[in-house]
Structure formats: C-alpha cells, structure tokens
Amino acid sequence: MTFKLKSGAILGAFAALLMAGAASAAGKIAVITPYLAQPGTQFYVEAFQAEAKANGWEVNVIDTKGDVAAAISRIEDVSNQKVDAIVINVDPAQVAAGLETAKAANIPVFGMDAGVNPLLVTNVTSDGTAMAAETANFVIKRINAKGNVVMFVFDAFPPVQIRGAKADEIFKASPDIKILDRVTPDVADGGIADSRAKMEAILTANPDKGSIAAVWAAWDQPALGALQAIEAAGRQNEGIVITGIDANPQAREAVAKKTNFEATVAQDFKGIGKATADAVKSHLAGEKLAEVIYVPTKLITADNAND
Known part of the structure; x- marks a missing residue:
C-alpha cells in the first residue's frame, strides 16, 4: 500500500x-x-x-x-x-x-x-506616443517654437504611424511652427537612400538659410538620410535640428559627433x-x-x- x-x-x-x-x-x-x-x-x-x-x-x-x-x-x-x-x-x-x-x-x-x-x-x-512626444518637444524647444519642420513618417505600419500622429498633434499646437512637408520614404532598402533623395529635393525647393528649422523623423533611417542630404548640400551650419527614434548604431554615432542629428530615442x-x-x-x-x-x-x- x-x-x-x-x-x-x-x-x-x-x-x-x-x-x-x-x-x-x-x-x-x-x-x-x-x-x-x-x-x-x-x-x-x-x-x-x-x-x-x-x-x-x-x-x-x-x-x-x-x-x-x-x-x-x-x-x-x-x-x-x-x-x-x-x-x-x-x-x-x-x-x-x-x-x-x-x-x-x-x-x-x-x-x-x-x-x-x-x-x-x-x-x-x-510606447510610440511617448517617444514621439519626447522628440517633438525636443525640436520645439531647440527651435524656440518657430519655423518650418519637415516630417518623415510611415503610416502603413501602426507603431510608426502613431508616432507621426502624435508629433503632428504637438507641432500643430505651436502656432509659429509650420509643417513644410510630410514625407513617406520608400523603405525597401531600409529607408536611408530614398529619404536622402527626398530631402535633397526639399532643400533645393527651399534654398534660403532659415527656410528649414528642423527635421523630425519617426525612425532613424530617414533622419540619417536627411543628415546626409544636408551635409552634401553644405547646409550643416544653418542650425537645422534633426531628431529620430530607435537609437541604432549609426544614429548614436551621428548624435555623439554633435552633427545636426541631435537626438533620438533608444528602444530596448x-x-x-x-x-x-x-x-x-x-x-x-x-x-x-x-x-x-x-x-x-x-x-x-x-x-x-x-x-
């Protein structure tokens, strides 16, 4: 038993x-x-x-x-x-x-x-909303809540779409900030190359110093492409502020070197x-x-x- x-x-x-x-x-x-x-x-x-x-x-x-x-x-x-x-x-x-x-x-x-x-x-x-709010408010503070802002967004993917929506909301609450362009880059190759090409076109259409105050990107690849375009055009000393989200190695390096790419958000x-x-x-x-x-x-x- x-x-x-x-x-x-x-x-x-x-x-x-x-x-x-x-x-x-x-x-x-x-x-x-x-x-x-x-x-x-x-x-x-x-x-x-x-x-x-x-x-x-x-x-x-x-x-x-x-x-x-x-x-x-x-x-x-x-x-x-x-x-x-x-x-x-x-x-x-x-x-x-x-x-x-x-x-x-x-x-x-x-x-x-x-x-x-x-x-x-x-x-x-x-938390995409929190990340977008943090970088959008960083831009507003850096440009004294005044100037033209270029946005790089990607509404086809919800985690990125909500970042753009929150940044839109925050920028629109500042009456002296104007969204100059809202760009959706081709991400087939990662997004850097097409973002650079699109930013080059925007720079050409807005040649005067001060005509672009900042570039807000919903993730780092467009921010890096925009940085490449700004530097290639010799406009890196105009004070154009760039922010991204993700803090990938290239972005961290650009931020650490104190380029126009001033801030990103590190996701874990x-x-x-x-x-x-x-x-x-x-x-x-x-x-x-x-x-x-x-x-x-x-x-x-x-x-x-x-x-």
Missing part, C-alpha cells in the same frame, strides 16, 4: 514536470516580418531567437522583404504546418486574412512591435525580443497577458550617446 502511494506521487510529479517542460519548450515558432532590413527589427528578432534557443524552441524567421501581402500567405503556410505559435512584425490589420487562418487552426499569434488587434494574444512594443530592442519570447512562454503555460506590453525607452543626446 505504501509503495503504491509513493509510486502515484512519483508519477504525479513526473507528469507535472512533463507539463512544465511542454510549456517551456513550445516546439516550433514562426517569426514573420516584411521589415528585416530595418536594424531595429534585426535586433529584436535576434534577441527573440536567443531566448527561444534557451527555451529549446525551433524558430523559423521569414522575411518577406517589404512585401506585406506575402506575409499573409506565409502566415497561412505556417498555420497549415501546425506551428506552436506565430510572432509577427507587421500591421495586423493588413494581414487579417492570415491571422484568421491561424485562429481557425487554434495557433496563438503574438505581435513584436506590431499593433493592437483582437486576433493577437498581445503586442510587445515601445533586445528587451522587446526577450519580452515577446517571455509572452509566448507565459501564454503557453496558461497565463493571461495584457493587450499591450510596453518596454521602457530613453532619450539619447550627445550627453549620453556613448553610454
């Missing part, structure tokens, strides 16, 4: 260990993004992969190279392959058909700097990748997650760019 009780206890403990192991080792995870050319995306995908490896997961990273429509078919493909979970870095509204396929297959989908959507378990991201890309992996693990273990999980950010200027 005693032996049977001990055996039952051992079997129960062994079953519990198996369940815990199943929760920690999800098996196959698909990560799907059209934006792997962006440094930020690369960083949090790499961080996710590192955490997944520690959890014993097999990760398949799928880059559709700027093709959002292709992301839908890839979500459908991996759903039919019965992966354990899907992580997306794309506007969920634009891939709804794929998400519906995942839902029908009972496969959980997680956003990694994607957007809020009822078809996602959660979205792990930075590794933190986003790790937090997304943690969210997958927690959900598969049966935990309830918030609709959005925010990872902290930090304003970067010449004072702390080398930290």
